[in-house]
Amino acid sequence: MRALIARAEHALGDVLPPEDQLPVELHRAMRYATLGGGKRLRPLFTYAAGHALGNDGPELDAPACAVELIHAYSLVHDDLPSMDDDAMRRGRPTCHIVFGEAMAILAGDALQALAFEILARGNRARGMDMLSTLGHACGAEGMAGGQALDLTAIGRSLTLAELEHMHACKTGALIRAAVRLGALTANADPHALEALDRYAAAVGLAFQVRDDILDVEGESTVIGKTAGKDAAAGKPTFPSIIGLDASRARLAELTETALQALAPFAARGEMLRELAHYAAHRQH
């Protein structure tokens, strides 16, 4: 996994425009927002899905970069003052703190365009399928739509189904795209695509359930803190809607669904299995 993270970082460094070319400030903001930190989880899903179908080749790098560029752009825009208003991320000042709000908006916009551009370069097999997958995952029925649902959900009470739909859009759609893009580089048949999509939908949601559980468990170890950050912000969470025990049960169920979906891939699915375990058991 560490080798694949390094591979993704290297590929990202190559596709991002250089800091010594005009427009310098924009290029600097794009590189700042993308490089130097991050789990690179989405590229890992892409590489792992390609691997599950027998492809570890260089044609995985463009889709791996594309999903990470989209993720990076979404963080830049989410951190803006009118959105989550976050001044720090990964131990560094956020993009708009360093480059100003206008340049941060443009850097996000340009990162999104770059993701599509690098995926469209060359004459990639099944390229149109890849591009429509990415477009759908980013748009009003995907990531941007989930973010909009999240905005309108603050302070309201959601049902479990509404909460799961919001997460399926906000973070799930891009994780599913990351897996599907990796599978498409290996010219996956419809059965494999369907199985991997079941896996990705379950893992994407599991990742979010674990996030909400950590928000509660994390705070319980810190004396004097009475509620997690999300709960305090009035954000609906799995524990706040169905309780902590039911959240743990849902996490186990999602992980089981994900692992079952990987059965056809036998030993080649090992990396995807590791990612599912990571989603369910991570400590931060």
Added chain:
Amino acid sequence: MRALIARAEHALGDVLPPEDQLPVELHRAMRYATLGGGKRLRPLFTYAAGHALGNDGPELDAPACAVELIHAYSLVHDDLPSMDDDAMRRGRPTCHIVFGEAMAILAGDALQALAFEILARGNRARGMDMLSTLGHACGAEGMAGGQALDLTAIGRSLTLAELEHMHACKTGALIRAAVRLGALTANADPHALEALDRYAAAVGLAFQVRDDILDVEGESTVIGKTAGKDAAAGKPTFPSIIGLDASRARLAELTETALQALAPFAARGEMLRELAHYAAHRQH
């Protein structure tokens, strides 16, 4: 032309997500930002370029919509408080005034994604070329890059070459993409693509020179106003750098370049010629 504007409006209404589906607010903001006004100049370039090569078919609608969705998203983001801070556009309150800043940012983001998604749908001939054309036109070397150059240019003195480069990115790149996408639907050969690109680059710049001239001429007819809006905002303009007479000469030169590039298309280039005349002679 009027029929083609109606055709573009109709196609846009169809590709934008409906207001009665979740996320309702986001869909409303996207439709508000795109429908109800606008010259639809970029779709006209796409239709006119297809026509010049003998294609008026329905496969022009997706690229015509894609370039207009990109244009609409760029206006939403440009109008934001941290950018140009405009409260009115086309006689209506701007998107962030109606829907709030966060939703306006998301609507712009989702419009950009939608542009790529609709262009990637189906198995369009030369689709990858279209998508990389659009990606490049929107990104750091295109529209977003031009906007970044514009941000850093305010109050500074630019050379004529720097000003032209800024406009070539900021507005020129998308107009060139609009023309190229139309030509690609007609499976244009490299010679036709090259001629049309010369046309589009010249017209795109002519459009901007005319804008700057109008900013000066407009004010001279209004007694008591001593400077145009752009000049007052400290934005570099063609008249401020080379004077009004040289700006008029540059406009004539660019129009001549554009018209010469259309020679090979004979009568079929008439719509593109009309657009060049419009760019040079428009009164608003």
